[in-house]
Amino acid sequence: MLLGNQSARDALAAAMASGALHHAWLIAGPEGVGKGSFARIAAARMLAEALEPHKLAPGWNVPENTQTAHLLASGAHPDFRALTRLPKDPDKPDEALARSITIAQVRTLQPLFATKPALSPRRVVVIDAIDDLERGGANALLKNLEEPPQGTIFLLVSHAPGRLLPTIRSRCRLLRFEPLEGGDVTHILRQELPDATPDEIDALVRAGEGSPGRALGFAGxxxxxxxxxxxxxxxxxxxxxxxxxxxxxxxxxxxxxxxxxxxxxxxxxxxxxxxxxxxxxxxxxxxxxxxxxxxxxxxxxxxxxxxxxxxxxxxxxxxxxxxx
Structure with missing residues (x-):
């Protein structure tokens, strides 16, 4: 369920419906307010609409029985990539993450960009968060933002857009995410923590300061x-x-x-x-x-x-x- 930041979501939906979708979007705002989750939801919708135009019901949902949903769930969609920080130890994926998204990870995109999208006219790349890119990786990505590969949409998640290279910011359309209302945070926490007491939920809502992700970090x-x-x-x-x-x-x-x-x-x-x-x-x-x-x-x-x-x-x- 999507909660909060309706205006930002509506702005991207309108751009998608216009048929003239900009190639790079900076989804910016406080950490833990759902930017990364929305980027993946939007990516799925973009890919599904490109594969089966005019066949989906309005909204952001992609039915589980579609080819797009199956491929994304299995991690095998040829037209989707997500760059995030990797585990320090590949054999221990549940432990500490590396400090940065490396330039080597950015370079893995280049073979993808050398070809056309496989299933439809569109591919989507999510980077969560672009703040985590090494300087060399940011420079490498900038080349792709300046000369976007055919059919490629970039969804860049940022917790601190002011720290990004100005040249990256200038290539993107901004979607500003704000802290969520207390009622929305409470709703999310009750879903995620069904056994928490009302007092604990209230304390977590205060601690989250509009960020469900931050609040969940204090759980337990x-x-x-x-x-x-x-x-x-x-x-x-x-x-x-x-x-x-x-x-x-x-x-x-x-x-x-x-x-x-x-x-x-x-x-x-x-x-x-x-x-x-x-x-x-x-x-x-x-x-x-x-x-x-x-x-x-x-x-x-x-x-x-x-x-x-x-x-x-x-x-x-x-x-x-x-x-x-």
Missing amino acids: LDLAALEAEMTRLAETGDPSNAIRGRLAKLLGAKAAQPRYEAFLDRVPSFIAAHAKTLTGEPLRIALDTYTASYELAGAARGLSLDAGATVFEMSGLLAQLARR
């Missing part, structure tokens, strides 16, 4: 309990340091690394949301605290600071919100 970490502790710190100031000590012990253990990372990520956002309710001196304190928490979170990751000590210090920043 009992984020609701962490946020309850953050709220107590901000409301009481924790004069006895009992909450700070408890959190430092809880999150400082090696086995708690995922929850520790979630805590580092959430505290600045929690403070920023809290600051929106304030004025005057409390607002100034909150803004100063936000800056300090953001910098501490960055230092903790970059310098591998002691987890327990970092949690204790970060909790102290939250406690400062109780000052009046």
Whole structure:
């Protein structure tokens, strides 16, 4: 099911219906809002429509019984390619991914571009995300964007389009994706996490900040309990340091690394949301605290600071919100 960003989806649908589809589209916006999923859905629809013109019902759906759907599901469609970061270890595909999409991966497209599309007048290349391209790979791709191969449509997913080569951006039509409404994020989370409690769903929605992908990254970490502790710190100031000590012990253990990372990520956002309710001196304190928490979170990751000590210090920043 497609949720959110209706105007962007409508813009691409209108271009497809016009018969004059631009050869390169930059699908840009925050990470985790469905850009990559939509790029693949759009690619399937483009290929299916090119193979069987005027035979599909309106919308983005490609029925499972079509040739296009069968080929894509089996990974054997001759007119579709998707470039993504590959696993560091090919024998362990479920573990860490490489930092970049390599120039070698981009070069694998060249034999494809040397021929016409196989099944219809169209082929589609998805790059998710183009931000991950090595500089050499970006330059190699630029040549194809400047002189597009016959019948080829590029769908380029970007989380940070401002960092791309200006020459790449200038060759593309922009589809801007925005954060989703809270109700849409809630709907997606309830589908993906049917066993999650309402409190946990609510906490994940807040943490996702309009990004279902970001919210799902916190799943299983009992984020609701962490946020309850953050709220107590901000409301009481924790004069006895009992909450700070408890959190430092809880999150400082090696086995708690995922929850520790979630805590580092959430505290600045929690403070920023809290600051929106304030004025005057409390607002100034909150803004100063936000800056300090953001910098501490960055230092903790970059310098591998002691987890327990970092949690204790970060909790102290939250406690400062109780000052009046």
